[in-house]
Amino acid sequence: MTSIVSDTAEAVDLCPEYNLYLKPIAKITVSVALPHLKTPGKSISNWEVMERLKSMVQPEQFSSLRISKSTMDFIRFEGEVENKSAVKRVLTKLDGKSIKLSGFTDILKIRAVENKADFPTRHDWDSFFRDAKDMNETVPGERPDTVHLEGLPCKWFSPKDGVPDRPSETVLRTVFQRFGKIRNVDIPMLDPYREEMTGKNFNTFSFGGHLNFEGYVQYQDHTGFVRAMDSLRGMKLMFKGDDGKAVACSIK
Incomplete structure (x- = not known):
């Protein structure tokens, strides 16, 4: 759910190329x-x-x-x-x-x-991976290196010259690479066969089509992951149009 932002003074850059910023909650x-x-x-x-x-x-x-x-x-x-x-x-x-x-x-x-931010802390993810017996911290994906995002508006992550309201893995990568080099990104809803096989509907809200999506961003090293998590904690995602009008949404 998006809300109108009348004062963008506290917003910080996320990816100005796609008009995306972070605004404190x-x-x-x-x-x-x-x-x-x-x-x-x-x-x-x-x-x-x-x-x-x-x-x-x-x-x-x-x-x-x-x-x-x-x-x-x-x-x-x-x-x-x-x-x-x-x-x-x-x-x-x-x-x-x-x-x-x-x-x-x-x-x-x-x-x-x-309100305190309802967001994982470094202690949360360190203890999760430390206590998981089937995880190997030398293997990508089995260590804290992947950010799972929910509630991202599709149209904010669609290519400027592409299909409107269809998110792009290229755009997702471009937006979040400011925190570090990315190994892989994934948007499950772009693979309809995965929805059929798992029986899971990957969009978080649907009304006449996909409005929001979830995505995964895997960083090459732990530093990029930590930088991303620290930057996203306590923040909303904000889109500022070319007309100067801004809207924001919560992300998980």
Whole structure:
């Protein structure tokens, strides 16, 4: 899923040749503690709480704000702001503060924290390959050297003079070779026979055709892999058109 980017100041180059950049993810988690309701039939409106949170962070704005969990005791929101620099300002306006809703005597206390990146760390992949008894670190593919990417928009990786919305392994290689020499790349959806043999549909989202795809990038050495993983951690993929308009999407 892509979202419009109105401020690209924090974006860094990935592959300007294909208008691709990396933009820091700026997400926060907001938990609002709910009072024990003593009056039967009375309830707190999640929508009203959300609107109050939006007004509290002004002049900052959430680019997205959704409820991730709602119980009798609390409401948890996942929010995103435009830039990493806005995160601290939003947290200052929310964390430790409270909300007073009309018709209720109790106040609702707020806790807000910045989201940690849900992304493999060096410890994760080192321990995985170290503990795998059937792996040989001297053999390509049996050591940490391959980046598996999901949620890549097909049209961002299609050749400029090729079939629109059909990703290219050549483009994928060109984009990610900035981190190091690449041994091999693979886009499973380009091989329809593999889908038939495995029974797996390799596109991550389909509506009238492939919109997103998954790909594999295998680096020649460990250094390129580490550089790629460190650069992608905590980032969104951003496409900036020739008209200056930009959109971004999360990648896994």
